[in-house]
Amino acid sequence: MKCSSLIFGVLATLAAAQTPSPYTDVKSGITFNTLQHSSGMFFGLALPANATGNTDFIATIGGKGTGWSGVSLGVGSFRKTAQYASPAVATGAFTQTTIANGTYVNSTHWTYTFLCSKCIQTDGTTFKPTDAAPSLGFALNPTAPAQKTNPASSVSKHTAQGQAVFDLSKAKNAKFEVWKGYAVPKVATGFAG
Incomplete structure (x- = not known):
């Protein structure tokens, strides 16, 4: 079984997933078609x-x-596995760039927002450019990764999983190019001397 994972810190308790629906992030102003889990x-x-x-x-x-x-999605800390095991870090032409004004922690939750470049793949690794309503799987575990700051850290087996069908027409927006401009790669600091 082929399984790809986008791995990030998160979660607490579990229940059934809902159907994705439009949501606008208050900090970035970006509108997403969003799965909200209980x-x-x-x-x-x-x-x-x-x-x-x-x-x-x-x-x-x-x-x-x-x-x-x-x-x-096959992206994130870019992990991929063909077995029930902690997924290894994947490599490829895809890149992930943080959107700073959509990445924050407040008193109720944390949010990580990013531009995923070259991530929609014709081979179906994520979803195809022509897909109207792909079914995306998700999994979670309330136990933190072994090394929270290491993107290659091992993770415990999921304690819950599910599927959600994303209506991609609800994810499309004319402001995408503006929002894409919010993703600014980190610039190396230092000097040669």
Whole structure:
């Protein structure tokens, strides 16, 4: 069984997932088609209004607590596994760039928002550019990764899982290019001397 995971810290308790629906993040102003899980975990996608030939998307993931969550995109800390085991870090042409004004912690939850470039793959690794309503899997565990600051850290087996069908027409927005501009790669500091 092929299983890809987007791994980040998250979660607390668990229950049934809901159908994704539009949600606008209050800090960034980005509108996502968002799965809101009763545990507090959420995951959303934003796409350009005309997605023809597009391979990029903006995603947000967040929740409560310090465990981990995964979404079957094949991106994030870029992990992939073909077995029931802690997924290894994957490599490829895809990149992930943080959107700072959509990444924050407050008194109720944390949110991580990012631009995923070259992440929509024609081979179906994530979802195809022509998909209208892909089914994305998710999994979570309230236990934190072994090394919270290491993207390659091992994670415990999921304690819950599910599927959500994302209506990608609800993820499309004419403001995508503006929002994409919020993703600014980190600039190395220092000097040669």
